[in-house]
Amino acid sequence: MTREEKAQLIAGLTEKFQQTDHFYITDTSGLTVAEINKFREMCFNKGVEYKVVKNTLIKKALDGIEGDYSELDNVLKGFSGVMFVNENANVPAKVIKDFKKEDKDQRPKFKAASIDSDIFIGEDQLDALSKLKxxxxxxxxxxxxxxxxxxxxxxxxxxxxxxxxxxxxxxxxxx
CATH class of the missing domain: 1.20.5 (Single alpha-helices involved in coiled-coils or other helix-helix interfaces)
Known part of the structure; x- marks a missing residue:
């Protein structure tokens, strides 16, 4: 990927973060291609946009928006995917929980979320996020x-x- 392509990707990601009030960061490593496609389909059916992005690009995009997202630096390691949703902040959490019911390895892993600029980190936050109204x-x-x-x-x-x-x-x- 050239520098220009990276710059365009970062600019697009920055714009997406600015337009979206809520986003989740997940780890879908260990899932097969079929499982990832099923997860993407579940996201699509619930109105959630899911993108797999390099951690460094996520960090650079978050640096380009208003707010302090430095707490997320610790979770941006390994394999990361970003789930974007505009209206119902609890929908991505419900999608993750529903998918985990079917997966014996309890994947995808929930890393973090930003709900109206509030940061939630760790798998233990997933239940609380799924119950948000x-x-x-x-x-x-x-x-x-x-x-x-x-x-x-x-x-x-x-x-x-x-x-x-x-x-x-x-x-x-x-x-």
């Missing part, structure tokens, strides 16, 4: 919580209105 789920929960007291007030007023109407009717029928 999407922005839409959180908004839905907040709306439900906000609606609950209003619904109680409205139902109380409606039931009280029926009682009040019955009382007025009874009083008007009396002579």
């Amino acid at each position: 999407s922005k839409q789920e959180l908004i839905g929960e907040v709306i439900t919580l906000l609606q609950s007291p209003a619904k109680n007030v409205v139902s109380a007023l409606q039931s009280g209105g029926d009682t009040l109407a019955g009382l007025v009717k009874t009083l008007s029928e009396r002579e």
Whole structure:
């Protein structure tokens, strides 16, 4: 690969990191070609982009974006693949976990993730990341919580209105 090709690859990778709020770094070494193709297919079906990139190129691309990603230097060793997702930060974690259920060697290995510039390192973080709620789920929960007291007030007023109407009717029928 020539210097120009590397520079173009780094520029493209830097742009991808800038456009994407969430990315995961994995190690798929030890998987067969068929297994890697199956993993790529699972990623594609869930809207996750997966790229295998040299660690030095990942480091250079991360140096070109805003934020401190120096914590990732320790995990950028060996074989690395990057999973990019824009909306639901938990989808790559779920893809990794689903694939691991089928693989007896527990591959791919989760190295690290960046979720809205927060860094998560180590295999033990994968469960927590898979349980993250999407922005839409959180908004839905907040709306439900906000609606609950209003619904109680409205139902109380409606039931009280029926009682009040019955009382007025009874009083008007009396002579």
